Amino acid sequence: MIITLEQKEELKLILSEYTKYQETYSEVYDHVLSALEEQKDTLDTSFAQKVHEVLDADFGGLAQLPVMEKKRACLINNQVAKKQLNFAADFFKLPFVLYTLIAAVAIYQLASTKLLSIALLIAVYMMLSPTIIIGFRMVNNAFIKKGKPSIKNNMFNLMGIYGVILYNAVNPHLLTDHFRLKTPDTLHLLMITALIMFYLIYGLSFIRLYRQEVKLEVAS
Amino acid sequence: MLKGTLQTIILKLLEDNEQMYGYEITQKVKELTAGEMKLTEGALYPALHKLEADGLLETYNEIVDNRVRKYYRLTEQGGQQVATKLQEAQNFIQQLQFLLNLTPHTS
Numbered sequence: 001m002i003i004t005l006e007q008k009e010e011l012k013l014i015l016s017e018y019t020k021y022q023e024t025y026s027e028v029y030d031h032v033l034s035a036l037e038e039q040k041d042t043l044d045t046s047f048a049q050k051v052h053e054v055l056d057a058d059f060g061g062l063a064q065l066p067v068m069e070k071k072r073a074c075l076i077n078n079q080v081a082k083k084q085l086n087f088a089a090d091f092f093k094l095p096f097v098l099y100t101l102i103a104a105v106a107i108y109q110l111a112s113t114k115l116l117s118i119a120l121l122i123a124v125y126m127m128l129s130p131t132i133i134i135g136f137r138m139v140n141n142a143f144i145k146k147g148k149p150s151i152k153n154n155m156f157n158l159m160g161i162y163g164v165i166l167y168n169a170v171n172p173h174l175l176t177d178h179f180r181l182k183t184p185d186t187l188h189l190l191m192i193t194a195l196i197m198f199y200l201i202y203g204l205s206f207i208r209l210y211r212q213e214v215k216l217e218v219a220s
Numbered sequence: 221m222l223k224g225t226l227q228t229i230i231l232k233l234l235e236d237n238e239q240m241y242g243y244e245i246t247q248k249v250k251e252l253t254a255g256e257m258k259l260t261e262g263a264l265y266p267a268l269h270k271l272e273a274d275g276l277l278e279t280y281n282e283i284v285d286n287r288v289r290k291y292y293r294l295t296e297q298g299g300q301q302v303a304t305k306l307q308e309a310q311n312f313i314q315q316l317q318f319l320l321n322l323t324p325h326t327s
Contacts, residue, residue: 026281026288027242027265033287034243058246060262068262075273 001041003033011051018062022148024069031058076151080159080209087205103200108193116192123196126203127167133210134160152213159206166202226259226267228305231276231294235302239293242268268292276301 003011011032019025035054045053055062091100110119125132134156141153233248234240240248245268246259271277276298282289294302 023290027290030241030284030287030289031243033285034241038247058259058262059265064262068265071266072269075269079273 001036001039003036007047008033010047014048014051014062015065016148018065020066020069020148021073021154022150024065024072025148028055028059028065073151073154077155080152080155080213083212084205084209087208088201091201091204100197100201104193104197107196108189111189111192119196123199123203124167127199128163129203130163130206130210131160133207134163156210156213163202163206167199225309226263227271228309230264230267230271230292231298231302231305234277234292234294235299239291241289241291245292271298 011029015025015029015032019028032051032054035058036050039050052062055065059065059068090096107116107119110116138157138160229249230245233245237248242264246264249257249259268277272279272292275295277292278295278298279290279292282291
């Protein structure tokens with residue numbers, strides 16, 4: 001059947017109500033239209049009825065769309081988190097582990113001098129890099145008129161917030177104490193080194209993940 | 221349909237057809253089974269999304285008739301999995317046949 005513009009708008013309205021994310025909306029929209037286009041034109045059933053018939057047969061009904069969407073969001077979130085964890089784990093595998101070790105030794109050495117503040121500044125910047133990158137992205141996207149949000153975008157927005165939460169959670173009085181102590185002991189220096197290394201690895205793994213995802217986004 | 225077989229069907233279809241979109245997959249299954257098998261009740265998309273999340277499929281979008289169409293295709297890892305999944309399915313069917321005494325035991 002030939003679907004008119006009005007009918008397409010009607011379908012958009014029906015789907016808009018039951019879908020939250022762009023990924024689900026556009027996939028279901030294309031599926032329903034493809035199915036209807038192959039059907040014969042009949043006058044005995046309304047367009048809305050035909051839409052519901054396709055949705056019932058192929059998706060288990062409109063009410064199943066939010067369920068499907070929730071599962072999908074969960075899968076994507078897990079996938080992205082797993083990727084970042086894998087990127088972080090790479091820093092403990094060859095050849096990256098060599099850089100990790102060199103950085104750790106250098107930071108440990110720096111921790112006993114006043115130059116630590118430089119390393120610290122870089123590490124804090126790395127830790128907050130998700131927040132900075134996502135902040136820029138959000139400002140940029142604010143000027144582009146878009147429909148529904150995408151699952152991945154939402155996930156990245158959350159990661160931007162996690163950066164700040166992690167920074168506040170992991171950054172105890174350790175650092176402020178450090179600058180008050182005249183001769184910090186070995187344990188204190190090791191803790192400072194571990195903290196800075198955590199900041200660096202978290203930030204770098206996020207940047208790697210973000211770059212890969214942006215590349216995929218551009219490619220699609 | 222038995223649990224897990226849908227993923228094998230999708231992987232095999234994509235191996236044969238390189239790239240497909242959701243509706244096309246449902247139609248292909250219908251066509252190959254002469255309408256005997258229908259992918260219904262929202263089984264197809266969750267399976268596609270799971271395969272994508274597992275890294276066996278990748279997607280890309282194309283604009284067709286002014287709308288976004290999402291195509292699925294096998295990743296390298298997915299391509300390697302097809303033979304294994306097919307072998308697993310074949311073994312399972314064979315065992316089922318033995319269990320139901322549909323074919324005589326050959327040992």
